[in-house]
Amino acid sequence: MYALCLRYARNSAEAEDLLQEGFVRVFDKVQGFRMEGSLEGWVRRIMVHTCINHYRKKSVRNEVLGTEHLDERSVGPMAVQNLGEEELLALVRELPDGYRMVFNLFAIEGYDHAEIAAMLGCAESTSRSQLAKARRLLQQRLNELRPTERHERATSGR
Amino acid sequence: MNERQAVDDLFASTLRDSEVEPPKAVWNGIVQQRGARHRGFLFFRRHWGLLALILLCSGIGTYEVVSRSAGEGKITSNDPVHAVGELPMEPASKKEAARNATVSATGGSMPAASFERVVENDSAFPLKSSSSMSRPSATGGVGKIVHAEKVEASATPDQEAVPLMVSLSPLDRQTIQAALTPQVESVADQSNDRFSAPAPVDAGIEIQHATIAGPIDISDMRIERLRIRPELNDLSIGHATPVARAVPSLPRSRIRWWFGLDVGSYAETRKWHGGDLVIAQALNSTERSHPVWGTGLSGGLVSSKGWGLSLGVMYCASRSEFRHVDHVLAPMDSLVPYVVTFNGEVIASYTETVSVLAPAQEQVAAENRYSTLRIPVEASWQHGMGRWKYRAAIGAAVEYNTLRSGVTLENGVDGSGLSTVDVRSTNMKRNTVLMTGSVALDIGYALTENWQLWAGPSYAIGLFPLSHNGNSPYAMPLRSGIHASLCYMLRVHE
Numbered sequence: 155m156y157a158l159c160l161r162y163a164r165n166s167a168e169a170e171d172l173l174q175e176g177f178v179r180v181f182d183k184v185q186g187f188r189m190e191g192s193l194e195g196w197v198r199r200i201m202v203h204t205c206i207n208h209y210r211k212k213s214v215r216n217e218v219l220g221t222e223h224l225d226e227r228s229v230g231p232m233a234v235q236n237l238g239e240e241e242l243l244a245l246v247r248e249l250p251d252g253y254r255m256v257f258n259l260f261a262i263e264g265y266d267h268a269e270i271a272a273m274l275g276c277a278e279s280t281s282r283s284q285l286a287k288a289r290r291l292l293q294q295r296l297n298e299l300r301p302t303e304r305h306e307r308a309t310s311g312r
Numbered sequence: 313m314n315e316r317q318a319v320d321d322l323f324a325s326t327l328r329d330s331e332v333e334p335p336k337a338v339w340n341g342i343v344q345q346r347g348a349r350h351r352g353f354l355f356f357r358r359h360w361g362l363l364a365l366i367l368l369c370s371g372i373g374t375y376e377v378v379s380r381s382a383g384e385g386k387i388t389s390n391d392p393v394h395a396v397g398e399l400p401m402e403p404a405s406k407k408e409a410a411r412n413a414t415v416s417a418t419g420g421s422m423p424a425a426s427f428e429r430v431v432e433n434d435s436a437f438p439l440k441s442s443s444s445m446s447r448p449s450a451t452g453g454v455g456k457i458v459h460a461e462k463v464e465a466s467a468t469p470d471q472e473a474v475p476l477m478v479s480l481s482p483l484d485r486q487t488i489q490a491a492l493t494p495q496v497e498s499v500a501d502q503s504n505d506r507f508s509a510p511a512p513v514d515a516g517i518e519i520q521h522a523t524i525a526g527p528i529d530i531s532d533m534r535i536e537r538l539r540i541r542p543e544l545n546d547l548s549i550g551h552a553t554p555v556a557r558a559v560p561s562l563p564r565s566r567i568r569w570w571f572g573l574d575v576g577s578y579a580e581t582r583k584w585h586g587g588d589l590v591i592a593q594a595l596n597s598t599e600r601s602h603p604v605w606g607t608g609l610s611g612g613l614v615s616s617k618g619w620g621l622s623l624g625v626m627y628c629a630s631r632s633e634f635r636h637v638d639h640v641l642a643p644m645d646s647l648v649p650y651v652v653t654f655n656g657e658v659i660a661s662y663t664e665t666v667s668v669l670a671p672a673q674e675q676v677a678a679e680n681r682y683s684t685l686r687i688p689v690e691a692s693w694q695h696g697m698g699r700w701k702y703r704a705a706i707g708a709a710v711e712y713n714t715l716r717s718g719v720t721l722e723n724g725v726d727g728s729g730l731s732t733v734d735v736r737s738t739n740m741k742r743n744t745v746l747m748t749g750s751v752a753l754d755i756g757y758a759l760t761e762n763w764q765l766w767a768g769p770s771y772a773i774g775l776f777p778l779s780h781n782g783n784s785p786y787a788m789p790l791r792s793g794i795h796a797s798l799c800y801m802l803r804v805h806e
Contacts, residue, residue: 156334161327167637167675173334174341181346242326261320262328289319296319 155201161246161258162205176204202263206273209255237296245295253288260285366755373700569802571611576770578604578793580630586777587785594636594721594730595785602632604791608686620692620703628684634719635677638731642672676732680718684789686711688750701756703766706749710778713744713787744786745779748772752795767796 156173163169180200187196246254255274259265260281267285271278580602584595610624645667652660690707720740721730733740754768774788 156338157327157330157332160332165637165673167635167673170335170338170341173338174345177338177342178345181342237322237326239326239330242323243330246323246327257323261316262324264324267315289317292319292323 155197157243158198158201159205160243161262162202162209162254164247164251168208172201172205172208175208176201179204202259203273206255209251210275237299241299245292248295249288249291252284253291256281256284257288257292370697370700370755373698566616567613568615569611569613570764570799571609571802572766572797572799574606574608574610574624574626574795574797576604576606576626576628576793576795578606578628578770578772578791578795580604580789580791582632582787582789583774584785584787587783588723591721591723591730592785595787598634598636598721599787600633600635602630604628604630604684604793606684606686606795610688610797612690614692614694618694618696620694620705622688622690622692622705622707624686624688624690626686626688628686630682630684632680632682632718633677634680634732635675636721636730636732638674638676640672640674640731641669642674643667644670644672676719678719678732680720681716682713683716684711684713686748690750690752694754694756696758699758701758701764701766703752703754703756703768705752705754707752708775709748709750709772711744711746711748711774711789713742713746713789715742740784742784742787743779744777746777746786746788747775748789748791749775762801764799764801765796766799767794769793770795 155176156169159169159172159176160166163172176197180197183200187193246257249257256270259270259273260267265273267278267281270281274281582599584592584599586592606626606628608624608626610622610626612620612622614620645665647663648666649663650661651658686709688707688709690705692703692705694701694703715735717735719732719734720742722733722740723730735742750770750772752768752770754766756764756766758764770793772789772791774790777786777788779786
């Protein structure tokens, strides 16, 4: 669950706060768990909603980035092969808040745009747009990553 | 339509089931937060017990006061002013009654005088009965010598104390005084005992008297006033002399001054406004609800209607946890390998350490200590039920807030964003002068005639700043809690 919070948070401290808040909520609501599904899935949903609520409380305005300069090339198989878990996590955390939320919910959690729009309180088209921009930004960063940079990132622990 | 792309699957396959062990501090935080909630619930439950006790005591006090007031209400009908008025007296009979109640001198030419003896019950021991005193006899004529009958008291609660009103006219004032003073003194001396008081007025005076039909309990009665009423001097003999009824005077508005010692315990949250929006938002993210303790002095006045005005001064101190993640440029060492090859063969290799400034995150935790000086002005209304009172107050206060010690945020000089600075190393004390509004509900208890203890919840909110210069952010407090004050009431000023 801490890895989940790390994906939604900007930094480790915020992720720790989210994890703490989420688990307090889990303990508060555990009596309402009806044992009909997976406990892990239930806890995961609570964590995701905690992160979404935190995001909505902050009311962070999504940064609008220009897309004309973004590289449209897709990610090469070699680049994917050589990327580690920490590097991918770092790339996700570098995304602006709005991009990060939509990308996490769609690509990793598996929600569709209608659900994401309902959860974030935005239009479905906004969710699609944010996802497209997040993908392009990630692809650009992946293509820019060279083995040396990856080595430095791994050395610095980021 | 499957909208997923390769990049989605790349991140999903790698990150979806990834596990990272959280720091132990997180679990400690969860345990503490859960414990705090549990303690909070218990604390709240204890307060319910206290509230139930207060309500019980209030109920008992209210019952005592209400039952006492009910007794007073019945006795009120025995008030000389009202009780006589309640008698079904016809105009003609009023004259006769007055004539019958007239004590005249044999000579019949003395100046008239009248007096009244008003016997009232002690309000602490109410009598519950209706009037049993008969009206003055209309059969007696002027000049008939009569003696006052035996005035007897009984302790039965179904009999009522009534005022005995006698008008004497015309009679020499000195003669009446000389004749009656010993009697009155005798009655006064025995006013707390059961007694039989034959009251012969034997000074050569012909008396026509009011017959008292039935025993009257005066064991709990007292003589309130006995006075000569010279205003009836001009009345002629034999004429109807209506008893001049005392006009009840409305109580004058009385003001009591008081001063008191105040203490309070509040939970406060602060919201930053103004100045640089980024700094204000960042400061808001560092704010957490924290306890505030305050003590002070106050004074004011309260009218007999219950309206009051007070002025005070209060000093509050608080400690708040500060947490922030600074984005800084930190030196970072990197190892750069160099390999020298010739014709595919490595002829030399070495590494070099390169130090660069890289963006890094630094978590800062500190404890901020705030001081607040308040000058509150409050208007209030209070109502009493015996010793118990309740009060509602609304007011405003000028506050001066300062950060005594701790840290705050400011823009980094190197463009690295917001950074945490110690207030002792900078002039940035985040001082604010502002206006706050407050409401309070108190329950009070009169310990003695002069000392009162008040306690109750209060709520205060920052209204607007008085010292904002537009460049630096200011904090508006939101404070709720309980306060108590020990008040000393000064004597009444009319």
